[in-house]
Amino acid sequence: MADDNPIWLLTNSRSGSNSERAIAALETHCRDRGFSIARKIGFPDDDLPTAEELDAAGIGRLAIFTGDGTLNAAITQLRGWGGQIAVLPGGTMNLLSKRLHGPDAALETIIERIASGATRAVRPLMARCEKGDALAGLLAGPGTSWASVREAMRDFDIPAMAEGTSDALAETTGGSMVRVCGPRLGKDEGYPLIEFTPSHRGMQLDAFHAEGAGELLQQSWALLRRNFREGPHTRLGLVDEVTLETCDGAPLEVLIDGEPATLPPKATFTVAPCEVDLLATHHGF
Numbered sequence: 001m002a003d004d005n006p007i008w009l010l011t012n013s014r015s016g017s018n019s020e021r022a023i024a025a026l027e028t029h030c031r032d033r034g035f036s037i038a039r040k041i042g043f044p045d046d047d048l049p050t051a052e053e054l055d056a057a058g059i060g061r062l063a064i065f066t067g068d069g070t071l072n073a074a075i076t077q078l079r080g081w082g083g084q085i086a087v088l089p090g091g092t093m094n095l096l097s098k099r100l101h102g103p104d105a106a107l108e109t110i111i112e113r114i115a116s117g118a119t120r121a122v123r124p125l126m127a128r129c130e131k132g133d134a135l136a137g138l139l140a141g142p143g144t145s146w147a148s149v150r151e152a153m154r155d156f157d158i159p160a161m162a163e164g165t166s167d168a169l170a171e172t173t174g175g176s177m178v179r180v181c182g183p184r185l186g187k188d189e190g191y192p193l194i195e196f197t198p199s200h201r202g203m204q205l206d207a208f209h210a211e212g213a214g215e216l217l218q219q220s221w222a223l224l225r226r227n228f229r230e231g232p233h234t235r236l237g238l239v240d241e242v243t244l245e246t247c248d249g250a251p252l253e254v255l256i257d258g259e260p261a262t263l264p265p266k267a268t269f270t271v272a273p274c275e276v277d278l279l280a281t282h283h284g285f
Helices: 020-032 051-056 068-077 095-101 107-116 142-154 158-174 212-225
Strands: 007-012 037-043 061-066 084-089 120-122 125-129 132-134 138-140 178-182 193-199 202-208 233-239 241-246 252-256 259-263 266-273 277-280
Touching: 007 020, 007 068, 020 061, 020 107, 061 068, 068 084, 068 095, 068 132, 068 259, 084 095, 084 107, 095 107, 095 277, 125 193, 125 202, 132 252, 138 142, 142 193, 142 252, 178 193, 202 266, 241 252
Parallel strands: 007 037, 007 061, 061 084, 084 277
Antiparallel strands: 120 277, 125 132, 125 266, 138 193, 138 252, 178 241, 193 202, 202 233, 241 266, 252 259
């Protein structure tokens, strides 16, 4: 990513780490490592880049410094593109960045690795359903209602936080539980939340529960912080294809890389490879 091979940079002002100071630091890291940022795209004010635009500008590498939701949208739009995407930790959880670069890799370290060529182009497996693909993770069940509370927290909307918390607690305990029906895994009475974690081995399924006041409080706090595995949970298995259903026939609510979607009461999920090259710097790839 030297001056004679420029890159484009995609950011999102609403992502967790996209402060003006963080973006300025990123630009400094790039400049110090010989990177040339030919164009900066600030989503959502600017449109996401297309393969045609990148090719017309002679750009073969796009750096994305956003959260997992914007990453998902950008990567989905670039299906079939012949260039490479450098995923940088610009959000709150940065699950895809951790998957590609390791859980402890700092922004400066990742840029240094890419600049030195210590990378590998990969097309990691995703969790796929009819509403989209999840590269970082997919959540299903009434526990996904906590996403609205997190949004209100990000906007410092106190009334919305209070109302959302009340609604999310009610959904977590009394909403339409979700169970794994094909193959049959876990409890028939279902769970308030099931998490899909894609990896090169398939989709890891973890079921989260909130039985009793203590578990409910622990699980709610974990969901609010998006540290799901800190809450009470059970490992259900590793699968390439699985079908979930709601226990009462209600629509199935999901979060695809943090973005909400609604599926039919019974929905199938499969693994599929990413359709554009991502740069990985971690030994796991």
